[in-house]
Amino acid sequence: MIFYDCSTAPNPRRARMFLAEKGLSPETHDISIAKGEQLDATFLAVNPRATIPVLVTDTGTVLTENLGIAAYLEAAHPEPPLMGRDADEKGLVLMWNSIVEQQGGAPVAEVLRNTHPAFENRAIPGPDHYAQIPELAERGQARTARFFDLLEERLQDSPFLATDHFTLADISAFVFVDFARVIKMRVPEANTATLAWQEAIRERPSSQL
Structure with a gap:
C-alpha cells in the first residue's frame, strides 16, 4: 500500500489514525497543502481531484475518501473492528x-x-x-x-x-x-x-x- 498524507490537515489524520489502530505502516508520502503540493502534476496524476488522503491498495486501486479507505482497511484487516461488530x-x-x-x-x-x-x-x-x-x-x-x-x-x-x-x-x-x-x-x-x-x-x- 501507498499512503498520501498531510501532517497538518484533519482528513489525512483520520486515515492516519485508522491505519495506526490497525497496526499498519504503509509507504507514506507527505503532501504539503501549505506549499500547494496537492496541485503539483505529480500528485494530480495520482488524484486529479487534488484532495488528501489517498490510499493506493496492493492491487493498485486508488481510494481518495476517508470512508472508502476505512472500508477497504476494515475488510482487508478486520481486527480490531473499527466499523462495527454486527x-x-x-x-x-x-x-x-x-x-x-x-x-x-x-x-x-x-x-x-x-x-x-x-x-x-x-x-x-x-x-x-x-x-x-x-x-x-x-x-x-x-x-x-x-x-x-x-x-x-x-x-x-x-x-x-x-x-x-x-x-x-x-x-x-x-x-x-x-x-x-x-x-x-x-x-x-x-x-x-x-x-x-x-x-x-x-x-x-x-x-x-
Missing part, C-alpha cells in the same frame, strides 16, 4: 460518522477556509478556485458550538460515540474537535463527558502521530 453496530458507526462529518467537520472547515489568508480563492478543496464568503465563517462558528453540545449530549450516555467501544466515529470526532483549535474554538469546560472522552483518546498511540 449489523446494528455497523449502521451506528456509519450514522455517527456521517453526523460528525456534517455537523463537526464541515463547519470547522467553513470557518477556516472562509477566513484564513492561505485559502483566498481556495475556499473549497480541489483544483478549482472559489472565493471566500465571510458569512459562512460566522455560520460555521455557531454550528461548531452546537456540535460541541451534540457531542456532550451523546457522551453523557455512552463512553464512545457509536457503540461501547472505540470506532471510526470516535476517530473522526476527535480529529475535528482537536482541529477546531485553528478557529480558536475549544470544548467548553462544562462539557465534562466530552473532555473525559477526549483525554482518553489522547492517550491512544494513534492520536499522537
Whole structure:
C-alpha cells in the first residue's frame, strides 16, 4: 500500500489514525497543502481531484475518501473492528460518522477556509478556485458550538460515540474537535463527558502521530 498524507490537515489524520489502530505502516508520502503540493502534476496524476488522503491498495486501486479507505482497511484487516461488530453496530458507526462529518467537520472547515489568508480563492478543496464568503465563517462558528453540545449530549450516555467501544466515529470526532483549535474554538469546560472522552483518546498511540 501507498499512503498520501498531510501532517497538518484533519482528513489525512483520520486515515492516519485508522491505519495506526490497525497496526499498519504503509509507504507514506507527505503532501504539503501549505506549499500547494496537492496541485503539483505529480500528485494530480495520482488524484486529479487534488484532495488528501489517498490510499493506493496492493492491487493498485486508488481510494481518495476517508470512508472508502476505512472500508477497504476494515475488510482487508478486520481486527480490531473499527466499523462495527454486527449489523446494528455497523449502521451506528456509519450514522455517527456521517453526523460528525456534517455537523463537526464541515463547519470547522467553513470557518477556516472562509477566513484564513492561505485559502483566498481556495475556499473549497480541489483544483478549482472559489472565493471566500465571510458569512459562512460566522455560520460555521455557531454550528461548531452546537456540535460541541451534540457531542456532550451523546457522551453523557455512552463512553464512545457509536457503540461501547472505540470506532471510526470516535476517530473522526476527535480529529475535528482537536482541529477546531485553528478557529480558536475549544470544548467548553462544562462539557465534562466530552473532555473525559477526549483525554482518553489522547492517550491512544494513534492520536499522537
